Amino acid sequence: MSAATEPAVGRAAGQATGKGPAATGGTARNRSGGRLGRWLGNGAVQALLVVVGLVWITPLAGLLLSSLRSAQDTASSGWWTALARPGQLSFDNYTQLLGDAGITQAFWNTVLISVPATVLVIVLAALAGYAFAWLEFPGRDWIFLLVVALLVVPVQVGLLPVAKLFGQLGLFGTIPGVVLFHVAYGLPFAIFLLRNYFADIPREMLEAARMDGGSEWRIFTRLVLPVGRPAIASLAIFQFLWVWNDMLVALLFADSSSQPLTVALQSEVRQFGSSIDVLAPGAFLSLIVPVVVFFAFQRHFVQGVMAGSVK
Structure with missing residues (x-):
């Protein structure tokens, strides 16, 4: 192999293995993009899980507040009114x-x-x-x-x-x-x-x-x-x-x-x-x-x- 071709082979091998300059820059950009994608993905998943959790926990919260209110309060208003008037709640x-x-x-x-x-x-x-x-x-x-x-x-x-x-x-x-x-x-x-x-x-x-x-x-x-x-x-x-x-x-x-x-x-x-x-x-x-x-x-x-x- 000639001396002229050895640097070219070295550059190609470096790019293929990620050790060359171009590969290093591309890898850095890929890593940054990967981190951003993972962060956005995790954020979206977490936001979705929070919404699902709130939807599922709302009936449970309503049942708990209803169990702590009197029959008269329950008949006259919704359970969410107890959040503004906690005096309705008791363990009777x-x-x-x-x-x-x-x-x-x-x-x-x-x-x-x-x-x-x-x-x-x-x-x-x-x-x-x-x-x-x-x-x-x-x-x-x-x-x-x-x-x-x-x-x-x-x-x-x-x-x-x-x-x-x-x-x-x-x-x-x-x-x-x-x-x-x-x-x-x-x-x-x-x-x-x-x-x-x-x-x-x-x-x-x-x-x-x-x-x-x-x-x-x-x-x-x-x-x-x-x-x-x-x-x-x-x-x-x-x-x-x-x-x-x-x-x-x-x-x-x-x-x-x-x-x-x-x-x-x-x-x-x-x-x-x-x-x-x-x-x-x-x-x-x-x-x-x-x-x-x-x-x-x-x-x-x-x-x-x-x-x-x-x-």
């Missing part, structure tokens, strides 16, 4: 609500239904998900296919047959009956979610644990469960929210002594019509518990859903 509605034995019993019934239904689904689905992901047994793939097929079965299909079965077993109108129904219909999705998440665990990690003498139970409790914490947290949110906010199953399977808060509030509407001083604090009390649960597990939510729902 909550005091009256919590003094109602039926409402407080319904609240504790909701807790007694939601917590066991969530815990049982997580435990059973974690065991089944690990078995479907890493244990070899006859018919494993066909059984898992059957579990996935159960995802398309609507809840309404099983209401009457299960109600007849519970009547024969003496579970109709009891809290255990409602819990068992929620566990049965929550397991297919839970097994599908956790199995897909557990299947992404590197095989070498499990083989190393087996070579070190770890039993399947020890591997499951000490290795798989800690790694699967994001998916388990996501499942806990889904299951708890579904059971806590359910009214259809409770209307059919629960009686007056085992009805949850959703059914108790629905009966208040039927009896008193526009009793907003009872319904607003009851609805906010029913709403605040799932919100607390969601924020308690939110840092695991997105990671668990994205990893467990896509294989």
Whole structure:
């Protein structure tokens, strides 16, 4: 190669690798444009999220303010007037609500239904998900296919047959009956979610644990469960929210002594019509518990859903 061509090759190589003068200037401009684009993009996204957040939080704020106003104030003006006249706000509605034995019993019934239904689904689905992901047994793939097929079965299909079965077993109108129904219909999705998440665990990690003498139970409790914490947290949110906010199953399977808060509030509407001083604090009390649960597990939510729902 001649001496005249070497500088040209050097300049071309420098521009191709970003080390030449022209490439350096272009790279600087590209970086500045990239920063500006990212800043504008983030600003637009943040502004959009703020607007969406305000739209979603407005009904919640209205419900909260309505629950703190008297029935007379609510009937005479909108809830937003309390922002200018905070003297309307008091906790008398909550005091009256919590003094109602039926409402407080319904609240504790909701807790007694939601917590066991969530815990049982997580435990059973974690065991089944690990078995479907890493244990070899006859018919494993066909059984898992059957579990996935159960995802398309609507809840309404099983209401009457299960109600007849519970009547024969003496579970109709009891809290255990409602819990068992929620566990049965929550397991297919839970097994599908956790199995897909557990299947992404590197095989070498499990083989190393087996070579070190770890039993399947020890591997499951000490290795798989800690790694699967994001998916388990996501499942806990889904299951708890579904059971806590359910009214259809409770209307059919629960009686007056085992009805949850959703059914108790629905009966208040039927009896008193526009009793907003009872319904607003009851609805906010029913709403605040799932919100607390969601924020308690939110840092695991997105990671668990994205990893467990896509294989």
